[in-house]
Amino acid sequence: MLALLALAAPRLITAAPLDLLAMSEAEDDPAERPGENFPGSAFFFAQGAFDPVPGTVGRDSQHVMALDAAQTAPAMAFRGLTALDSYRALNCLTSAIYYEAGSEPEDGQRAVAQVVLNRVRHPLWPKSVCGVVYQGSERTDYRCQFTFSCDGSMARMASAEGWARARRIAVQALSGLVYKPVGLATYYHTLAVRPDWAAAMRPVAVIGAHIFYRPPGVDGTPAAFRAAYMGRETQSGPARLTTSAQFGPALGLSLPLPSFAPDIPAAAAPLPGAEPFLPQSAIRPEYRNSGRPLI
Helix, strand or coil: CHHHHHHHHHHHHHHHHHHHHHHHHHHHCHHHCCCCCCCCHHHHHCCCCCCCECCCCCCCECCEEECCCCCCCCCCCCCCCCHHHHHHHHHHHHHHHHHHHCCCCHHHHHHHHHHHHHHHHCCCCCCCHHHHHCCCCCCCCCCCCCHHHCCCHHHCCCCHHHHHHHHHHHHHHHCCCCCHHHCCCCEEEECCCCCHHHHHCEEEEEECCEEEEECCHHHHCHHHCCCCCCCCCCCCCCCCCCCCCCCHHHCCCCCCCCCCCCCCCCCCCCCCCCCCCCCCCCCCHHHCCCCCCCC
């Protein structure tokens, strides 16, 4: 009996304090609270994860987590051939900033704007701002490059204050102000999803609620950004749908090019009270707070 007590005594002495310590840490750590977790949220609570990153627009940033040594995108002013071309480019870029990152801090909005302009300069994408923003918007399978252009988001009225901020950032980006932390990124997605194409890309930075990527190989180097902006904008909004088919049955189709849109399962159940024929979120309910601004 004495031998057994000698073996068990250390466990009896240390078990209670360790359990109490674990409970205390769980209560103090916001990462352990129900409803405040989502895929990729761990780095938000990591010490030093958002230490200021030099090189942002005139100041250090508290919303950027660098993942790679970002190479600055080539600087260029995007000027339309006519006043109408310039107006369309500004309106299209403002729409992308507002609907993709309207609740983000300015760093997140500038990053989205830079990705659009990076694509304009890259030979793999259309050679106009509106062409990049609304690429694939004629599709009915939600595989447009920016989901807001084909999922009904533009039906909601923009707030005057939010639109003015997005427009100001768009003006600065089109005038040639390069947002350095996003580097040569041409892809991004929210931290709440993990699309299949992400594994093949090189992560550049986490900015706000999005993670940004550049392509591997030559396509992700400065030499690839050689396309000139011709200044011609032939559209000012989403393209017309190419088919009259209802949205629901088309969810399983895929694009030959990677898309910003996450893979949406064909059997995704509609949310309670959702409007018919509108795209249904594939994000689990407990993860839908991931788009909250980091301010």
